[in-house]
Amino acid sequence: MGFAEFVGNERIVAALRRMLASGRMPHALLFTGPRGVGKYLLARMFAQAANCEQLPDDFCGECTHCRSIAGLADLGPLLEAALAERGDAPDAATVERMPLILQTHPDVWVLVPDPVRRHNPVAWPAIRMGQLRAVQRAAYFRPLARRRVFIIDGAETMRWDYANIFLKVLEEPPDTATLILLAPTPDTLLPTIQSRCLKFHFAPLTVEQVEQLLKQKTGLKPAERRLAAQLAAGSPGVAMTLDLEESARVRRELLQLIEAALEGRAGPDTFALTEQLSRRQKEGLENLLELFYSLLRDLLELSCDPNGASVRNPDLRAELERVAPRVTVEWVARATGELDKFHARLRRNINRQLGLDAWVAASAAR
Incomplete structure (x- = not known):
């Protein structure tokens, strides 16, 4: 259990562990890299480590906070439930009043591009104003555990005029919160947001690393594992669902x-x-x-x-x-x-x- 389970990009893992051990926590991180390379997984692991009751620079996976945050591993059911709560045809006011916030622990929020509806979703889901305003308010609340962590997956889908709302939090960061933005490349975000984040770029894994993960986590035959690893171009998340x-x-x-x-x-x-x-x-x-x-x-x-x-x-x-x-x-x-x-x-x-x-x-x- 812990960061040892994360495969690849060891330099990034080591840097995060040094921050956790020192107690000098960043107020904003920007994770960039290909889809499925592990950006969200490591962001969730960081949230667990930042709130673990047992370890200073890792997470045990057994304490109350670790187990609660681990519920964010599969966002599908959480997303389905949140969209169902809005109803089948929410209007614009409802979408803003009920922002799409996914959580299994009060201190850790995940924002994903909002498809608006369960059925017949919009063509291009995006991070919406209501979600950003909710983060802006909640970032300054005292955490129940040690640290509030806000993971914004698909940060590149923010409209730039909406992103200015988010910028206020980065300009006056709270001491007890970390925001983690996930995007394919830095240039998909406003320069003013980029400059206020500590940046980490995730490199693709080797074919051998992806193949080994598939061996551990799937029932694919050796030839199928090899082909999936080659087609995934270094992204284990892509290989797993291929x-x-x-x-x-x-x-x-x-x-x-x-x-x-x-x-x-x-x-x-x-x-x-x-x-x-x-x-x-x-x-x-x-x-x-x-x-x-x-x-x-x-x-x-x-x-x-x-x-x-x-x-x-x-x-x-x-x-x-x-x-x-x-x-x-x-x-x-x-x-x-x-x-x-x-x-x-x-x-x-x-x-x-x-x-x-x-x-x-x-x-x-x-």
């Missing part, structure tokens, strides 16, 4: 879309494919784009070095090798640039299928 059959099906569909772009095809089959791919909710689309980028990278690697290239999608190597001879560096650069544009437009709620159709047209080989 459906290998579904992933292979989606990646083959994306490869068909890439071939359509290379051939300049825009017929009924292509439209049917983009319609199917565009039905995914926000999180599914983010995953889809990650797969898209990985296929383009593999095609570029194989086009430059057909025999020696290592690929992110080893189970599709034969299909990739078939397509790679038609790919040029210039085409991959253009296709990647168009995919970047599609990703940016998604935040403005463009029609997803039209966006994918536009990618095929704009990426057509010339």
Whole structure:
């Protein structure tokens, strides 16, 4: 039990333990890195250690506070219950009056992007004003245990005008609270917020580390563990939830879309494919784009070095090798640039299928 269970990014764990041991606790931390690499897990562990009754720089996992905070390991049921309490169709006033705060211990709050509704959630969940105002008020309350910890997962979804509310807490930090912001990169947050946080960037784990975690925590066969670890790109959280059959099906569909772009095809089959791919909710689309980028990278690697290239999608190597001879560096650069544009437009709620159709047209080989 304790920090010893955390795999990878040992430098960050050691730094946090030094802070805990010294008693000089930071008022704000910023954890950045790829999705599923362990940012939330370590934030929760820090909250346990900051309130553990037994250990000064670690957590026992057995005391009342440790066990209570451990209830935040699975946020799914907590999120479902909080959304159900609002009702099926809450109005804007209800959403602000009942901010989405997940907790199993009075001193530790988790904020996640608010989907507003259980059924038919909004396309782009975001941290909302009501959540930030609740933190602003609660941060100055005396803790029941030793320290109040507020974990803001998906901090990059804060509107910048809302973030100014949050900035007040960072400018006048309470002595008994720590705020931990989780985001993919620092530049997704206001510079004024970045500058007031102690920053830690989480590096991807090695394939071997992810594979070992899968061996400990799943019933996958050795070949399945290896493939999942390779596809996850160093993110154990991604590897744990990966459906290998579904992933292979989606990646083959994306490869068909890439071939359509290379051939300049825009017929009924292509439209049917983009319609199917565009039905995914926000999180599914983010995953889809990650797969898209990985296929383009593999095609570029194989086009430059057909025999020696290592690929992110080893189970599709034969299909990739078939397509790679038609790919040029210039085409991959253009296709990647168009995919970047599609990703940016998604935040403005463009029609997803039209966006994918536009990618095929704009990426057509010339």
